[in-house]
Amino acid sequence: MMSDTEFTALRTEIAEWVAGPGEEWSQRIESSGAVPQELVDELRGHGWMSLAAPEELGGRGVGFERFLELMEYFSRLHASIRMLVHVNNGIWRALVDYVDDQQREQILIPTVKGDKRIAFTLTEADSGTGADIRTTLRREGDVYYMNGEKHLITFGMTCDYWLLTARLEGTTGHDGTVALLVPNTGLPGVELIDDSQTMGIAGTDHAIMHFHDVPVPVSARVGQEGQGLAVALGGFLLPSRISVAMSCVGLAERAQQLAVEYAQQRVTFGKPLAKRQAIQFLLARNHASILAARSLVLEAGRGYQAGRPDAGALSSAAKMTAVDMLAEVTDNALQVFGGRGYFKRETIERVYRDARAQRFEEGTNEIQSLIVARSVLDGTARYADDVPVA
Incomplete structure (x- = not known):
């Protein structure tokens, strides 16, 4: 420790x-x-x-x-x-x-240790990221034969392994889901497509994968048959969602820093922007929003670390709050820069584009809202450890 x-x-x-x-x-x-x-x-x-x-x-x-x-x-x-x-x-x-x-x-x-890299490989183009996955496995002895597709795979081109979730043919829901550690070594039947041309996050590679009777040894399985979604969702997504929420806070702080510096330097009609009340209001609102989101993210972190029963709802609440905050703060920061901020020579332009990714990373706000609403309605949501919502 x-x-x-x-x-x-x-x-x-x-x-x-x-x-x-x-x-x-x-x-x-x-x-x-x-x-x-x-x-x-x-x-x-x-x-x-x-x-x-x-x-x-x-x-x-x-x-x-x-x-x-x-x-x-x-x-x-x-x-x-x-x-x-x-x-x-x-x-x-x-x-x-x-x-x-x-x-x-x-x-x-x-x-x-950072010597190898694993790419989380769950999402599919024509289904969600949970029990409706369609990529299938057909078992013949000690080999699975995989068919289907995956997309939005971060580090999917350069990773050493894909942590891939599929399902046994003929199964539905969580039953029959399987997690596999598949090496990125040119397996027969794998079509790997570079899909790295994104709005932001330049330099991070992304992949689309198509599988055509790809042979994967059963020894590559992680856990047992039927535990695929437990592997994919149980240990990774909840804390990852909180980490993404904190990434919103950090990026918003950077946007605010850039806006404050520019407002103090930029002079119009003989007065710095920082002296104008309209700009002061934008910066004040940014500051308050960042502090509020940061507090909720840290509370979600404590809830996860303590194993609280409402940790899942807390993580979703933190992410949806932080995502909305980041959108507001980066938009206000760009407004402070005016037209100058729209040019790539300004760091705020990059920050503004990068901020859009968190809107769907680890689940959209629409999905987070469903999780929070479910917790509110079933009584597990809390305002404090011992204070229920209703």
Whole structure:
């Protein structure tokens, strides 16, 4: 367990890197459209790809609430840097309770250390991201034959393994779902399509996959048949949703910082923008919204860490609140810049585009609203540990 002194030193180290080398990397990624391997090596060398995992897996054992504070800093940078740190510090949770000894040693621990990369592979173009998945498996002896498709696979082109969820032919719902660790080694029948031309998050690769009777050994399965969605959803998505919410906070803080700096420098009719009440109101509203969302995100982090029964609803409430806040703050920040902010030479232009991704990452606000509403109506939602909603 990391001591308070050690954590303070770590947070200071990251904050200084974010303000210096991290910003230089951000500019390089945006101009080149690629994440250099040297950056990945640097993040790994600092131990920042291994922050959240327990020490027995090779991680640094940073508690979840404290990890959120570190994500707040990383999220002020280019979205691809945030994505690298976010995914690698969370994917282990999906696997830790289900992998066998060989998978643990050969895949999980190297992933925690940052030596390997796993791409979360659940979403499909013509179905949702849960019990309605359509990618199928046909078992013949010790081999599954996979057919179907996946899309929106972050790091799907460059990963070492896909953590892939499919279902046994003829099954419905959660029954028959299977999780597989499939190596990205040119398996026969896999059509891998680069789909990396996105509005924002330049440099993070994305993939579409089509499967045509792809042979996958049963030994690649994670957990048992019928546990596929438990692997995919149980350990990963809930804390990941909170981490994405904190990424909204960090990026909003960066937008606010840029807007404040510009308002203080820009002079119109002999007066800095910062002296104009209309601009002051925008900045004040931004500040209040950021603080409110940050408090809820940290509360959700504490709820998850404590295993509270309303942790799922808290995580969804935090994400939907933080996403709406980020949209408002980045829009206000761009308004402060006026037409100048619309040009790519300004960092706020990149921040504005990157902010749109969180609107659907780890589930849209429409989905989060359904989760929160269900919790409110079934009585599990709380305003505090001992105060029910109704």
